[in-house]
Amino acid sequence: SAVISQKPSRDICQRGTSLTIQCQVDSQVTMMFWYRQQPGQSLTLIATANQGSEATYESGFVIDKFPISRPNLTFSTLTVSNMSPEDSSIYLCSVVRTGRVNTEAFFGQGTRLTVV
Amino acid sequence: LAKTTQPISMDSYEGQEVNITCSHNNIATNDYITWYQQFPSQGPRFIIQGYKTKVTNEVASLFIPADRKSSTLSLPRVSLSDTAVYYCLVGDPHHPFKAAGNKLTFGGGTRVLVKP
Numbered sequence: 001s002a003v004i005s006q007k008p009s010r011d012i013c014q015r016g017t018s019l020t021i022q023c024q025v026d027s028q029v030t031m032m033f034w035y036r037q038q039p040g041q042s043l044t045l046i047a048t049a050n051q052g053s054e055a056t057y058e059s060g061f062v063i064d065k066f067p068i069s070r071p072n073l074t075f076s077t078l079t080v081s082n083m084s085p086e087d088s089s090i091y092l093c094s095v096v097r098t099g100r101v102n103t104e105a106f107f108g109q110g111t112r113l114t115v116v
Numbered sequence: 117l118a119k120t121t122q123p124i125s126m127d128s129y130e131g132q133e134v135n136i137t138c139s140h141n142n143i144a145t146n147d148y149i150t151w152y153q154q155f156p157s158q159g160p161r162f163i164i165q166g167y168k169t170k171v172t173n174e175v176a177s178l179f180i181p182a183d184r185k186s187s188t189l190s191l192p193r194v195s196l197s198d199t200a201v202y203y204c205l206v207g208d209p210h211h212p213f214k215a216a217g218n219k220l221t222f223g224g225g226t227r228v229l230v231k232p
Contacts, residue, residue, distance in 0.1 A: 004159075035222075042203070042222045042223060042224050043203075043222040044222070045221070094159070101165075102150075102162070102165045103148075103165070104150075104162040104165070105152070105160070105162065106159075107159025107160050107161070108159055109159055110157070110158070112157070
């Protein structure tokens with residue numbers, strides 16, 4: 001299994017400001033993933049964070065809006081920049097681990113962001 | 117990219133068996149089928165993973181016909197605490213985020229409500 005600590009768990013922010021979300025994993029992983037989940041919706045992959053290189057962003061997401069840091073193999077941050085109410089969502093980080101039988105994705109508890 | 121289709125919602129009663137079928141007509145040879153469960157205010161949690169025929173673990177069974185174009189998650193004797201959203205994912209778990217497009221993509225999910 002993997003233990004993922006994500007913080008803050010929730011925040012209410014003013015539009016135009018930025019919020020940085022932190023994700024700490026209990027052991028080293030090559031890739032960490034950031035998702036967004038809008039209210040009542042499924043998860044959408046924002047980007048993949050590799051240590052030592054720039055993150056790879058999915059269609060519809062750009063680095064200027066969602067800068068990501070990956071300073072080491074157990075930690076990553078996602079910043080939501082210049083926020084607007086449309087950014088109100090749950091943001092989740094994730095890692096993938098291959099065990100003896102299965103390959104599983106593990107998720108943090110998520111950060112519930114409300115932009116007012 | 118193997119897309120999945122599953123029912124939007126299902127209602128059941130305590131003690132009943134719940135079967136959720138997922139369609140994935142263009143599943144690829146290397147793709148596995150993985151199911152996740154998500155409770156409100158939590159990240160998704162791995163339930164079960166399979167490639168063909170039948171897989172069973174302590175919480176669920178996964179039935180996959182020979183053509184692999186669909187799969188059925190079976191939850192035996194559900195309780196109120198099984199109320200959650202269940203996601204069917206199709207992809208190569210060993211390379212889930214390959215840039216070529218074979219990513220683990222979350223579909224819409226099935227919202228299961230277990231009633232007393």
